[in-house]
Amino acid sequence: MTAEATILKNIDAEAATVIEARDLKTHFQGRSGIVSALLGAKPPVARALDGVDLCIKERRIVGLVGESGCGKSTLGMSLVRMHQPTSGQLLYRGEDITQIEGKRLKDYRREAQIIFQDPYSSLNPRLTIGQIVEEPLLIHGIGNAAERRQKVARALDLVRIPPADNIDRFPSDLSGGQRQRVAIARALVLEPKFIVADEPVSMLDVSIQASVLELLDELSQKLGLAVLYISHDIATVGYICDHVAVMYLGRIVEEGAADDVLTSPLHPYTRHLMAAIPRVSDDKKTELPELSGDVPSPMNVPPGCRFAPRCPYATELCHRIEPELIAGQSGQGVRCHIYGSEDSGLPRPQLGQITQAADAGTLT
Amino acid sequence: MNFTTFEKPGRKSTELAKLNDRLAAKPAAHLQVQNLSVGYSIARGIFQAVDDVSFEVKPGTNLGLVGESGCGKSTVIKAIMGLQPDGTRISGLALLNGENILGLSDRELQAIRWVKVALITQSAMNSLDPVYSIGDQIVEAIRSHENVSNATAWARAEELFALVGMPAARLYEFPHQFSGGMRQRAVIAMALALNAGMLLADEPTTALDPIMQSQIMQRIRGIHEHMRRSMILVTHDIAVVAETCENTVVMYAGKVAEKGPTEDVLERPLHPYTMGLKNAFPRLPVRGEPRQPLISIPGVVPNLFHPPKGCRFAGRCPFATERCHNDPPALVSEGMQAAACHYIDRASEFREAASRPETWRRMGSAA
Numbered sequence: 001m002t003a004e005a006t007i008l009k010n011i012d013a014e015a016a017t018v019i020e021a022r023d024l025k026t027h028f029q030g031r032s033g034i035v036s037a038l039l040g041a042k043p044p045v046a047r048a049l050d051g052v053d054l055c056i057k058e059r060r061i062v063g064l065v066g067e068s069g070c071g072k073s074t075l076g077m078s079l080v081r082m083h084q085p086t087s088g089q090l091l092y093r094g095e096d097i098t099q100i101e102g103k104r105l106k107d108y109r110r111e112a113q114i115i116f117q118d119p120y121s122s123l124n125p126r127l128t129i130g131q132i133v134e135e136p137l138l139i140h141g142i143g144n145a146a147e148r149r150q151k152v153a154r155a156l157d158l159v160r161i162p163p164a165d166n167i168d169r170f171p172s173d174l175s176g177g178q179r180q181r182v183a184i185a186r187a188l189v190l191e192p193k194f195i196v197a198d199e200p201v202s203m204l205d206v207s208i209q210a211s212v213l214e215l216l217d218e219l220s221q222k223l224g225l226a227v228l229y230i231s232h233d234i235a236t237v238g239y240i241c242d243h244v245a246v247m248y249l250g251r252i253v254e255e256g257a258a259d260d261v262l263t264s265p266l267h268p269y270t271r272h273l274m275a276a277i278p279r280v281s282d283d284k285k286t287e288l289p290e291l292s293g294d295v296p297s298p299m300n301v302p303p304g305c306r307f308a309p310r311c312p313y314a315t316e317l318c319h320r321i322e323p324e325l326i327a328g329q330s331g332q333g334v335r336c337h338i339y340g341s342e343d344s345g346l347p348r349p350q351l352g353q354i355t356q357a358a359d360a361g362t363l364t
Numbered sequence: 365m366n367f368t369t370f371e372k373p374g375r376k377s378t379e380l381a382k383l384n385d386r387l388a389a390k391p392a393a394h395l396q397v398q399n400l401s402v403g404y405s406i407a408r409g410i411f412q413a414v415d416d417v418s419f420e421v422k423p424g425t426n427l428g429l430v431g432e433s434g435c436g437k438s439t440v441i442k443a444i445m446g447l448q449p450d451g452t453r454i455s456g457l458a459l460l461n462g463e464n465i466l467g468l469s470d471r472e473l474q475a476i477r478w479v480k481v482a483l484i485t486q487s488a489m490n491s492l493d494p495v496y497s498i499g500d501q502i503v504e505a506i507r508s509h510e511n512v513s514n515a516t517a518w519a520r521a522e523e524l525f526a527l528v529g530m531p532a533a534r535l536y537e538f539p540h541q542f543s544g545g546m547r548q549r550a551v552i553a554m555a556l557a558l559n560a561g562m563l564l565a566d567e568p569t570t571a572l573d574p575i576m577q578s579q580i581m582q583r584i585r586g587i588h589e590h591m592r593r594s595m596i597l598v599t600h601d602i603a604v605v606a607e608t609c610e611n612t613v614v615m616y617a618g619k620v621a622e623k624g625p626t627e628d629v630l631e632r633p634l635h636p637y638t639m640g641l642k643n644a645f646p647r648l649p650v651r652g653e654p655r656q657p658l659i660s661i662p663g664v665v666p667n668l669f670h671p672p673k674g675c676r677f678a679g680r681c682p683f684a685t686e687r688c689h690n691d692p693p694a695l696v697s698e699g700m701q702a703a704a705c706h707y708i709d710r711a712s713e714f715r716e717a718a719s720r721p722e723t724w725r726r727m728g729s730a731a
Contacts, residue, residue: 234574262648279607279648291575
C-alpha cells in the first residue's frame with residue numbers, strides 16, 4: 001500500500017457504507033420423496049445463510065473465511081442478488097434492494113459485480129478477450145461502438161493487460177493469472193461500486209496469486225470499491241483485508257479488524273482455523289485438540305451454538321441457547337458464551353483459561 | 365457368500381496376527397531416481413514434461429516435491445508408478461532398493477504396486493469405485509496380494525480405519541456417503557493396506573479446507589513417525605513441506621531447480637526461483653509487526669514444446685545475464701544443498717536483493 005493510500009484510508013474513517021446486510025437469510029427448499037409428501041411431511045430446508053449482518057464501506061476489503069460448505073459463496077451471491085434472500089434486509093447505499101426486480105435489479109447489477117473462482121470456466125472460450133469484456137456493456141446498452149472500445153481498453157489497462165496486443169486473442173492464449181485479470185476487467189467495465197471476489201486466487205499458482213491480490217487492493221483504493229473477498233486461505237486474507245468475518249454454518253461467528261481477528265482470535269472455531277494453517281517457519285504454533293466431526297448439515301442445524309457439537313469447550317448452556325454477537329471495545333465481535341460473562345471489553349483468555357472457565361461453569 | 369465368518373474365532377485372529385507380522389517386517393524403501401526424463405508425444409511433437417531429474421529418498425524419510433502447476437511434479441510420480449499414458453517416452457532409472465522399476469510390464473508391476481509402492485491420489489473423489497463399499501475395496505487390495513481369508517482382510521481394514529481415525533462401522537458405506545476429508549482418509553487407509561515401503565502422496569490435501577488439511581497432514585505425519593515408511597509428498601504448498609518433510613526438491617519447468625534438506629532450502633535458498641517462491645507465499649500476520657509485502661514472480665512458465673536453450677528460469681529471473689539465456693546451468697552442490705544456477709556463489713547477495721519488491725517489479729515491466 002502506498003503512503004498516499006494510507007492517508008486516504010485515515011481521512012475517510014467514516015466512509016460511506018456501500019452495502020449492508022441485516023439479518024439476511026437465504027434458505028433453499030429441498031424436495032421430499034413422494035411417500036413423505038403424501039404423508040404431508042414438509043420438504044427439508046437447507047438454511048445456507050441464517051441471519052447474517054455485514055456492512056462494507058467504500059474503499060474497504062472485507063475478508064470472509066470459513067470451511068467449505070459454511071455458506072460463504074451463498075452470502076456473496078445473495079449480496080449481488082444472484083440468490084433471492086428468504087428474509088432480512090439488503091441495503092445498497094441506504095436503499096432497500098432485497099425484493100427489487102426487473103429494471104431496478106438490472107440497474108443494481110451495474111453497481112455490483114462478482115468475480116468467480118475458476119478463470120478456466122468463467123470465460124467463454126469462443127469469444128475474444130475484447131468481446132468478453134465488452135459483453136456487459138452490450139447487455140446494459142451502454143455507449144456506441146467507439147465508446148465501448150474505449151471503455152474496454154481502459155478496463156484492460158486497469159488490470160495491466162495491454163489492450164492493443166490482447167483484445168483479439170482468445171482465453172486459451174492466456175495464462176491462468178491473465179485470465180483472472182480479464183475476469184476482473186469484465187467486472188470493472190461497468191464501473192461498479194461493489195465487487196464480490198469469490199476465491200479469486202485459489203486456482204492460481206502461488207507465484208501469480210500475489211499479483212492478482214495486489215491488483216485487487218490497488219483497484220479498491222483507486223476506484224473506491226467496496227470488496228467482499230471470499231477465501232478459505234486465511235493467509236491471503238491477511239494481506240489485503242481491513243476487516244475479517246469468520247463464518248460457520250450460515251452465521252458469522254467472529255468479526256473485526258483483520259489484525260485483531262488473525263493475531264488474537266477469540267472464538268474457539270477461529271482459533272482452530274488459525275491453528276490449522278501450516279507455517280513455513282516454526283513460530284509459536286498453538287497445538288489445539290483435534291476437532292471432531294464435520295460441519296453439520298445446513299438442513300439440520302443444531303439448537304444452541306452451531307459450533308457446540310464440535311467445540312471442545314462446550315457446556316450445557318452452549319447446546320441449549322445460541323449466543324448473541326458480543327462486541328468488544330476494539331470492535332472485534334464474537335458469538336460465543338465464553339465471552340458473555342463480562343459486559344465491557346472482551347477478555348482474551350488463553351486456551352487454558354477457556355477450559356478452566358468452561359470447567360468452573362462460570363459462563364452463565 | 366462369506367463362509368469364513370463360520371470359522372472359529374481363534375483362527376481368524378492368528379491369521380491376522382501373522383499377516384500383520386508379515387507386513388510389519390517390510391523395510392522402508394530406498395528410492396533413487398536417476399536422470400529421469402519423460403516426454404509425452406502429442407500431435408504437435410514431444411512435450412518434454414520432465415527433463416533429467418535425479419533425487420534420492422533415503423529409507424524412512426519424507427521428500428517434498430514442490431513446484432508450480434505444470435512443472436512436472438505429478439509426471440514424476442506417474443512415471444515411478446508406471447501410470448503414464450501409452451506413447452510416453454521415458455528414460456533414466458528409478459531404483460527401488462537397487463532394482464529398476466521403470467518400463468516394467470503390467471504383470472511385473474503387479475508385484476510392485478500396492479506391495480512395494482502405494483499411491484495416495486490427489487482427488488479422492490475419483491480414485492474410489494462408487495459401486496463398491498469402502499471396506500470391499502480395501503479387502504480387494506489386500507486379497508489380491510496376500511493369501512488370506514475375507515474375514516482376516518476385513519479385520520485388517522478395520523485396523524487401518526482406526527489408524528486414520530474412522531469408525532470401523534463406516535467400512536460398510538459407499539464413497540458418496542463420505543465427505544471429501546473422509547474419502548481422503550479412506551484413500552490413505554487403502555494405501556497403507558499392505559504396508560508398502562514407499563508411499564507416493566500426490567497433493568493429498570489440495571482440495572480440502574484448512575481444518576481438514578491439517579487433520580490429514582497430522583495423520584500422515586503420525587503414520588510417518590510410527591511406521592517409518594519412506595514417502596514422496598507432492599505439493600505446491602511450501603508450508604506443508606516445511607512441516608512434514610526432511611528433504612525438498614524444487615522443480616521448475618520439468619527440471620530440478622534446487623534440492624537439499626528442507627530447512628536449508630527454505631531458509632537459505634540458492635536458486636532465485638526458490639527465493640521468489642518463498643516471497644510469493646502468503647504468511648499469517650504477526651501482531652506488532654508490519655505486514656511483509658507479497659511479491660509475485662513476473663512472467664509465465666516457458667512453453668515446454670520449445671524450451672529455452674539456457675536456464676529455464678532466465679526469462680523470469682531478475683538476476684539473469686547473457687550467460688543464463690544461452691547456457692543451461694548444471695546442478696551445483698554446496699554442502700548438502702544443490703541448485704541449478706550459474707551464480708550459486710552470489711546466492712547471499714541475491715537473497716538480500718530478492719526480498720525487496722523493486723527487484724522483481726523492474727522485471728515485471730519488461731515481461
